[in-house]
């Protein structure tokens with residue numbers, strides 16, 4: 215969190231985290247397309263020729279004001295492919311809120327768990343944990359065949375009972391609700 219009292223500005227950093235191909239970039243691209251033109255900066259996508267995220271995706275957004283302060287949000291995604299571990303750690307640095315985008319495909323159950331463990335370890339490495347980082351889960355790809363039951367995703371990935379949302383990011387379903395929820399979680403956290 216960056217607080218600039220001279221400019222009456224609060225900056226918050228939100229990271230979309232999750233296994234490879236779970237739909238993190240799709241979430242950010244959809245949000246960027248729909249948010250009002252005059253309040254967003256360019257979407258920066260650093261990806262490979264096959265559109266896998268290489269470093270991160272990013273765009274800044276003016277959320278509006280709270281009291282005397284204006285709130286600026288920086289949205290990031292991490293690269294999900296396992297060998298980009300160090301990049302994920304770097305992107306998580308200074309995070310204020312996390313959206314964990316899980317893939318509902320049955321063959322990705324293990325990948326979801328590994329990604330969550332990787333995230334916990336990276337937070338731990340900085341003396342942080344999910345207890346003190348506001349976060350929400352997105353059960354994405356609800357449209358796939360034999361999607362894993364949300365009851366199971368909740369039990370395995372969300373034992374802490376954080377807010378969670380079903381989504382089909384490729385058609386925008388659930389994307390805005392997820393974003394709205396994480397921003398609210400972060401602002402509630404600041405206020406307490």
Ligand SMILES: Nc1nc2c(ncn2[C@@H]2O[C@H](COP(=O)(O)OP(=O)(O)OP(=O)(O)O)[C@@H](O)[C@H]2O)c(=O)[nH]1
Pocket residue numbers: 232233234235236237238239240241265266267268291292293294295354355356357358381382383384385
């Ligand atoms: N069926 C289905 N496909 C989706 C959904 N959301 C995203 N996809 C597709 O899944 C693929 C991967 O999406 P990305 O957004 O690039 O995934 P990512 O999590 O950014 O992947 P990495 O950058 O490699 O970590 C793309 O072909 C998307 O169109 C969804 O809800 N349902």
Ligand SMILES: [Mg+2]
Pocket residue numbers: 238239240265266267291292293294
């Ligand atoms: Mg990506």
